[in-house]
Amino acid sequence: MAQSVLDAGWGMFRTMLRYKCDDAGVWFEQINEAYSTQTCSCCQSRTGPKGVAGLGIREWACEVCGAYHHRDINAAINILAVGRGRLAGGIPALSA
Structure with a gap:
C-alpha cells in the first residue's frame, strides 16, 4: 500500500x-528516468549495478571506461543530459 x-x-x-x-x-515535459542509475554518465554504457540486489550499491565503477560514480549523482547527470539534449533540439511553439 x-x-x-x-x-x-x-x-x-x-x-x-x-x-x-x-x-x-x-x-x-517528463523525462523517462529508467536505467539512469545504471548508465555511465561518461561513456553511456549500461554497466552499473542491476536488479533489486543492486539497489544497496551506492557507488560503482564503470567496467568500460573505469569512471567511478555515486549512484544518485550519476542518475542526476544522466537525467540533466537528456533534458539538455531535448532543449538543444528546440522548444516547440505553444499553441494558443
Missing part, C-alpha cells in the same frame, strides 16, 4: 507542476 501512496503523491506533484507550467506559459 505504501508504494501506491508514493505513486499517487508523485502523480499529484506532476499534475500540479504541469498545471503551473501551463499557467505560466512554460514548457513542461
Whole structure:
C-alpha cells in the first residue's frame, strides 16, 4: 500500500507542476528516468549495478571506461543530459 501512496503523491506533484507550467506559459515535459542509475554518465554504457540486489550499491565503477560514480549523482547527470539534449533540439511553439 505504501508504494501506491508514493505513486499517487508523485502523480499529484506532476499534475500540479504541469498545471503551473501551463499557467505560466512554460514548457513542461517528463523525462523517462529508467536505467539512469545504471548508465555511465561518461561513456553511456549500461554497466552499473542491476536488479533489486543492486539497489544497496551506492557507488560503482564503470567496467568500460573505469569512471567511478555515486549512484544518485550519476542518475542526476544522466537525467540533466537528456533534458539538455531535448532543449538543444528546440522548444516547440505553444499553441494558443
